[in-house]
Amino acid sequence: MIRRIVLWPDPVLDHPTQPVVDFASLPPLIEEMAEAMKEAKGTGLAANQVGLGLRLALIGRADGSWFEIVNPEVLSREGGVVYNEGCLSIPGEWHDVPRSLKVRVRYRDARGEEHEIAAEERLAHVLQHEIDHLDGHVYAHHLSPLKRKLIREHMLKKKRDAGRNAR
Ligand code: NI
Numbered sequence: 001m002i003r004r005i006v007l008w009p010d011p012v013l014d015h016p017t018q019p020v021v022d023f024a025s026l027p028p029l030i031e032e033m034a035e036a037m038k039e040a041k042g043t044g045l046a047a048n049q050v051g052l053g054l055r056l057a058l059i060g061r062a063d064g065s066w067f068e069i070v071n072p073e074v075l076s077r078e079g080g081v082v083y084n085e086g087c088l089s090i091p092g093e094w095h096d097v098p099r100s101l102k103v104r105v106r107y108r109d110a111r112g113e114e115h116e117i118a119a120e121e122r123l124a125h126v127l128q129h130e131i132d133h134l135d136g137h138v139y140a141h142h143l144s145p146l147k148r149k150l151i152r153e154h155m156l157k158k159k160r161d162a163g164r165n166a167r
Helices: 023-040 121-134 145-166
Strands: 044-046 056-060 066-078 081-085 095-099 102-108 114-120
Touching (some): 095 121, 102 121
Antiparallel strands (some): 066 102
């Protein structure tokens, strides 16, 4: 069964995830996340978006392939840029979000090996968006309180309507 994407607002999306300790448990989880991301046509997916409070995310590349980041840490940021951003957990909404143009990120892969990546533009953007999820922040966190409140209200209505349709 494909794991369902959790919609915001939800406690699992609003709290920081726990660092991964048990790397041996990762392969099946990563496989399930990859399946959910493919199904949803996402460019990235954080574990808490499928209800797992773990510091683990998938980062999609422009060519459709992806790699996993475990226990990532942003080492540095450079420059500023604004992206019109969407999120699988906030379907139907697109908003301009201020981001860094370049980031350096340290992370581990599923085998526990450490990597460092210097990313810019699209890849830097996906990394920032997914690492924010792991820190307990959806992109609305970067918007004004008023915009955040509006998105929240849209989403609560969407969730209410979905609940009604399901009955
Ligand atoms: Ni997202």
